[in-house]
Amino acid sequence: MQMPKFRKITTDGHPAYRFELNGKTYEANRFASGAGAWNVDLIDGKKRTTVVSGKDTRTAAVAVIVDTPQAKTAQLDKLTDDVAQMNADADELHADMRVLGSEANKLRTEIAEWGAKVDALTTRTAADFPKGTRVMSPEGRLGTVNGVDIGRVTLPGHSNYGREYVGVNWDAIKGDMGANRRSRPFVDELSLVALLESPRVGERVTYAVGRRTVNATVTRRTNDAGQVGVVDDGDQTGTVRYVSPALLTVQAPELDELHSAALYENRLRNELLAAAAPGEPCKHGFRLRPGAKLSIRCEFGHEYGVFGDEGPIDRADCAVRAANDAARYAAEDDGDTTYEVAIICPEHEEQRAVTCEECYAA
Structure with missing residues (x-):
């Protein structure tokens, strides 16, 4: 509890103190109480509380006012009002959030509609897939456009009439035994894959060969297939192996x-x-x-x-x-x-x- 500021006054020849607490003005004096006691009165004289004198009569006066049943009731009333106001604010906030949520859903719907219109106006063609472009099939298989086998279905009445296709060399996957690594998918079924930044020549890298981890140094820049050349540590022949950047982990420099x-x-x-x-x-x-x-x-x-x-x-x-x-x-x-x-x-x-x-x- 923070002590209010007291101002010493004199009431009918007796010492007294005047102070403000909770927006009200009080006076503490010994005029009518006799030895050992103080009276604490509101200025309007409607309320009186007797305070027993202690080492610090001013502290005792304030403590009695704060601890009176009337004061506690006033504090509870104020807390009740505060809680009611907070509940009202919370209800208003929830209402605003519901409105914002509705507007956000409406905006998402509009964005989706515009996206569909943009896709319809910007249909990809074979020209969007030059040689070396990394793509992904609807099944999730990765590959690289080889720059050949480009064309369009021109047979009238065919179910795929007008659709364009490109040649893709697919990445090796476990169990393919070298087969099914080249095909001509339609461009409207392919997804562009953002190319990873290739390691620079001279950087140290690691990559996995089966269960073994190989340390190597990049010695060749990216080729047309999007691979970089590396020389494995300990390879005295200096054989250059071309590896996809996605399989390489660049080592932090010492x-x-x-x-x-x-x-x-x-x-x-x-x-x-x-x-x-x-x-x-x-x-x-x-x-x-x-x-x-x-x-x-x-x-x-x-x-x-x-x-x-x-x-x-x-x-x-x-x-x-x-x-x-x-x-x-x-x-x-x-x-x-x-x-x-x-x-x-x-x-x-x-x-x-x-x-x-x-x-x-x-």
């Missing part, structure tokens, strides 16, 4: 290997850049001193550190200046410690940017 490769390429590139222009000033206008070595390129916007055995011991906004400092530290150290210049991680100032243990933590 992040550690990618990171190591990126570090190696970055180091090699920087070494080549440094070797290509020896003795030239950096973008900040500084040159390497004799004996100083730098394997990275000096750029604006980086903070470079001189790393010893334990984190950076010096910092600079220029890689060349940092390299000169590293050479000085190495000369003073008599070669006991190897000093290297690297870009400091912008998020973790004690780590190298390219090998930050925090950024690349698993």
Whole structure:
């Protein structure tokens, strides 16, 4: 219960408090009750409750008002009114939902009618099934349009007069023994199958051969049949097998290997850049001193550190200046410690940017 704000007043020379509770104004005083008791009165004087004095007479006064039978009845009446209002709101919401449901059903019917009209106006023809198109038969068998055996029934009076057909090479299924893999279904019986994105050359994949799982590398792009060429691991002959992308599972790349490769390429590139222009000033206008070595390129916007055995011991906004400092530290150290210049991680100032243990933590 939150205490109301009391305002101290004086009634006929006696101390009293005035406060508001539940929209009504009360006064608590000792004027007519004698020692040890307080009277709590409405301002209009129609209601009086005697409150026994305690350590905090104001708290006792409020507690009596709240705990009176009249107050409890008022609270119950308010709760009843709230429940009735919520029931009324719920009934109104249910009525709205019924109206919305009816409108949604009507809209679905209209969409279905429009869909039927669109289908009637956009009947597929053989031109919609070029060579390599993946299709599915009414029985659910998958196949690939072969680009031949295309035609239309032109015999007047025939039950299929005017219907077009295409040649399809069906995917092998268990038990077909090589038969029934080519036919000429009517185009109005075929469903287009969205092609899966084929794995790229160089990606690692797995596929099943019977009960065995084979690891392989993609070496050929998609052919006319929609298959990609792969070479199985351990196949010393390098035989290329063509497999449907739907049967392949692309392996997630090894992040550690990618990171190591990126570090190696970055180091090699920087070494080549440094070797290509020896003795030239950096973008900040500084040159390497004799004996100083730098394997990275000096750029604006980086903070470079001189790393010893334990984190950076010096910092600079220029890689060349940092390299000169590293050479000085190495000369003073008599070669006991190897000093290297690297870009400091912008998020973790004690780590190298390219090998930050925090950024690349698993």
